[in-house]
Amino acid sequence: MKWKLTRRFLGSVVTIVVIVGLVNAILLFSLLVFRTMYNFDAEEESMENFSRTFSQYVELQDDKPIVNEKGLEKLQELKAWVQILNKKGEQVAAFYTPSNLKTEYSPIEIVQMYKYKEIDTETTVFIGETDGFSYFVGVKDQGIGRYVLTYDYAKIFKNINILLLLFLIVDIIIALVIGLLFGKRLTTPLYILVEGIQQLRERRFKKMAIPKGVYEDVFRNMNELSVKLDQYEKERDHLDRMREEWISNVSHDMKTPLASIHGYAELMKDSGTDLTPQELHEYTTIINRQSLYMKDLLDDLNLTMRLRNQQLPLQFEDVDIVVFLREMTIELLNDSPFGERQIEFQANVDKAVHKVDKKLLKRAILNFIYNALVHNDENVLVTIRIDNIYPHCGQEQKSGNISTAPVFHTQITIADNGRGIPSKDLEQVFERYYRGTNTANTHGTGLGMAIARDIILAHNGKLDLTSVENKGTSITILL
Structure with a gap:
């Protein structure tokens, strides 16, 4: 994967360089041809044109x-001179x-005079013809010069092809070197990211080193995602274990009354026909009690699901x-199982x-x-207390210039001095799927607290909820 990304990057860079090089070569060649054919940069007032005209x-x-x-004025303006010769060169x-x-000049001297600076290094000579006479126009100006070139078209095109090929090879080598350096720098983090995603897919949550540069935020987000997925995975495993335990407990609780x-x-x-009326009454009472227990269990399952999904309308x-x-405290004290227990209301x-x-x-309270009563000893003291809590320390709230009554919450506290709950x-x-294991009394479905x-x-x-082992438990409700 790492080299695949690098090859793609290098291929893109080389392709771009080759295309740019070819386009530049074609454009350069076209400009040279166009200039040669049309001489578009020649000026009408150049010395060559002046001499010919x-x-x-x-x-x-x-x-x-x-x-x-007018001609003499032109010569003075250009600091030039003119020499007119007859057909004999005189x-x-x-x-x-x-x-x-x-x-006086021989034919070869005329050619030499035109091609080379025969007078001095600052004078350039041009030649022209009029009415059977020839003339030299000399201009003394270091900014004007003439260069005579001889060339072979075949060799020129061959050299151009070699030069273009050389440029192409050099450009490709440069592109490969630069592409390899930058490609490795750019694709290495991508390769690490791909490996990180592969690890996440395989549920291996491992933090990656965060490099400096454009990928820094990406790596940081990947690490945060890895941490969260790891947490979710652990929570899911925990819930799965609790769900399996709960299903096992509920199945056991269902099997017991069903067996009875x-x-x-x-x-x-x-x-x-052999049962006495007393035995028949006892058996039917047991059947009725066990069926009611199963009904309560199913009702609890239905209620917890509707509460969790917010599908239960409240009256x-x-x-x-x-x-x-x-009234609830009085009702508890009048209930035969708890009539002798210590329950205080404040x-x-x-x-x-x-x-x-x-x-x-x-039902919740x-x-x-x-x-508190079932999971502790019979001598446990359970206290039910109600208080008003003033978040604003009893001060009145003000809305503009109008004072309003103080805002308070009702706090209900149910506390006991029993054995407490282990911190773990x-x-x-x-939790819906949790069934207490810190007590010998395991009756129930594990849904009551949820x-x-x-x-x-x-x-x-x-x-x-706060609890300390061997000191007691306190549940606070704030309405």
Whole structure:
């Protein structure tokens, strides 16, 4: 994967360089051809053109050539001179010529005079023709020069091809070197990222070293994702284990009453005529009790699912929580299993009215109280206390210039001085799939605390549990 990404990057770079090189070569060649054909950068007033058209300033008087005034002005303006020759190469007229200039030329000397600077290094000579006479135009200017080139078209094109091939090879080598350096630097983090994603897919959550540069944020986010996925994986494994334990417990709780119902039903079926009325009443009572237990179990399953999915409509009504808890305490003390237990009710407020679902809230609070009574010794003291909590320290709230009544919360505390809950179990107490193992009494479905918590949350309340082993447990409800 690493070299695959590098090859793709190198291929892209080399392709771009080759295309750019070919386009530049074609463009350069086209410009050279166009310039050669049209000479588009030649100026009309160049010295070459001036020399070739100087004949317009030459006139004949008595069959002798002379330069008119306009031509003389041009020569003075350009600091040039002119020498006119006949067909024999003899001088017949001269204007502004230097003193050392020859007056008679052979054909080879004329060629030499035109091709090379025969007078001095600063003077360039141009040649022209008019009315059977030839003339030299000399210009003394270091900025003007003439260079004679001889070339072979075949060799030129061959050399150009070699040069282009050389440039192409050099460009490709440069592109490969640069591409390899930058490609390795750019693709190495990508390779590490691909490996990291592969590890995540294989559920191996390992942090990667964060490099500096453009990929820094990507690596940081990948590490955060790895940490979160690791947490989710552990939580899921934990929930799966709890779910399996809960299913095992519920299955056991279902099998036990079913076994009783099935056993007593078979007994009544086989020995119905031999049973006394007292035995028949005892057996039917057991069957009825076990069937009610199974019904309660199924109701708990249905209730916890509806509460968790917010599909249970609550029947809200105004309820005085002080009266509500006092009546609940009296009802508990009048219940035969708990009539002799130590249950105290403390009300530090006179009245606290809230809109609640009376039936569900009673079930939640009773569940907390039952847990305190059932999972502790018979001499445990359970205290039910109600207080008002003022978040603003009793000060009045102000809206503009209008003072409003102080905002307070009703706090319900259910505390006991029993054996407490081990710290390792505290985080699992309210889980739906948790069934307490810190007590010998394992009766129940393991849904009671989860249902109670969901009921409090459905009332927009807050729930807090604190416990210390061998000192007791305290549950605080804030409405």
